[in-house]
Amino acid sequence: MLLIGNNWAEDHHDVEVQDEFGRRLATANLPEGVAGIARLHELIARHGGEGLKPADVVVGIETDRGSWVQALIASGYQVYAINPRQVVHFKERYASFGAKSDKGDDHALADMVRLDRAQLRPVAGDSEQAQAVKVVARAHQTLIWERTRTFHRLRTTLRECFPAALNAYADLTLTSSTDALELLIKAPTPATAAKLTRAQITAVLARHRRHNRDAKAATIHTALREPQLGLPEPVTAAYAATTAAHARLLIALNEQITAMEVQVKAHFLAHPAAEIYLSMPGIAEITGARVLAEFGDDPARYTSAKARKNYAGTSPITRASGKSHHVQARYVRNNRLADALQTQAFSALRASPGARRYYDKQRAREVGYNPALRQVGDRLVGILHGCLKTRTTYDEATAWSHHTQPHTA
Known part of the structure; x- marks a missing residue:
């Protein structure tokens, strides 16, 4: 049996190969991709001998995703995804001063799959369909979280420079209402917003098929013309650019969330357990x-x-x-x-x-x-x-x- 600690980085992998008694047989710095996997197979073949079966190779790595992990699983190796926090606590066996190095991590990972394998969780053998659902579902949720963060940044900006906009667009949810965001892009400052005509506001609401748009337009028009405290012109211009940038980003996020939602539903409904x-x-x-x-x-x-x-x-x-x-x-x-x-x-x-x-x-x-x-x-x-x-x-x-x-x- 061979035990392998695989400490991965963005462009390379530090690995240590041990035998079942904990003796270090080899260490290597492998590039990401096909060349790195090929070199890993060569290391395993060199130190495992002809009688070594793929199931006798046990790999510890701090992730369960990515093409490298899938290549290890496809090779028939036992792959254990280990939480980085577990690795940190395991290394306290060696010393308590908390040193961190790639070489130390690959050694700790190899020791963990050799000594504590029964307490670890192997990478799940999920189907390709389940993996596809995971990719799109996580991406969709991440986009929603990013939209929420962007909305709060926009709200903070408006509260500092243009608080009347928060009252004017209260009925149009800024997280998902493209019409309110378009009006902010068109008039991101109190002065430009006060110049918006009722017809211009109504046209934007009509384009987005708002009900009672005449009444809504009148309310927005009145709120934007309320007297407001001003800021110096350079500061106002800076806030205007920031407001427009956040509004454009929210529009783009809304479009991508809608598109990704279609993908989530399609992949999920294609799964047998749906x-x-x-x-x-x-x-x-x-x-x-x-x-x-x-x-x-x-x-x-x-x-x-x-x-x-x-x-x-x-x-x-x-x-x-x-x-x-x-x-x-x-x-x-x-x-x-x-x-x-x-x-x-x-x-x-x-x-x-x-x-x-x-x-x-x-x-x-x-x-x-x-x-x-x-x-x-x-x-x-x-x-x-x-x-x-x-x-x-x-x-x-x-x-x-x-x-x-x-x-x-």
Whole structure:
């Protein structure tokens, strides 16, 4: 058996090859791409001998994505994706002063897959369809997060230089209303906005098919003409350029989010498990795609519903030492998955009578809003695990049958 620590960077990989007794056989700095993988295969062949099987090669690396990882999996090697925080704590075995180097990291990764392999999680064998869903679902969510950040930057800019715009466009949500953004680009300062005619405002609203546009145009026209505190001309010009830049970026983000949403739905609906996910209460195409993307579809990845709940971060964690015993929420978790599951749990309160009863039961026990919602999500993860395991769609009566009657004291 050969153990390989693979410390990756943007353009190269530092690797260390060990035998099963921990002896260092070789180290190398490999380029990214085909040439680097070819050299890695040569190293393995040179030190493994003719009888070495691909499954006898174990690789530890700090990522589970990318063409390099896929090439390792395609070669038949055992690949373990290791959290960088685990590597940092593992290196404390060598010294406690916290030194950091690429050579030290590849040695630690090789030692980890040699000594602690039973405690590590191998890279999931997700299908190509699930990987595609993961790529587009994450990209779509990242664009939405970026839109939110850009909106807050725009709002901060307007609050400093043009607060009347926030009141004038209050009915037109700046995050997604292209008409309000176009008006800001056309007139990004108080002086230029005051010169906008009612006909110009109405034309922009009509182009975006706004209802009651005459009344809205009148309101906006009046608000933009309110007296405002001014700033020096150079400062106003700088703020105008900043406002227009943020507005143009928001328009572009809105267009790309809409386009990516089409891709998310197409890839998700093409997956064989889409029907099961869509049968769950509180899940539609986007939420279902996010949950599928983060859970993956490797049937051997989660040995039980408890394992899936632990990965989702919905199940509590216990900290016990001596007489101290605390049960609390998991905060070290997959945040994208946790966000999707909370969205599902919230929507399920209206879509599923069983989920609503379960939530009300927790609230009756004086459990807070978020903990109660998290417990609903935890229960839904367990139901999803059962549906995926048996390849059956969700059934309301079966899912909540043992929660229909109150428990005896």
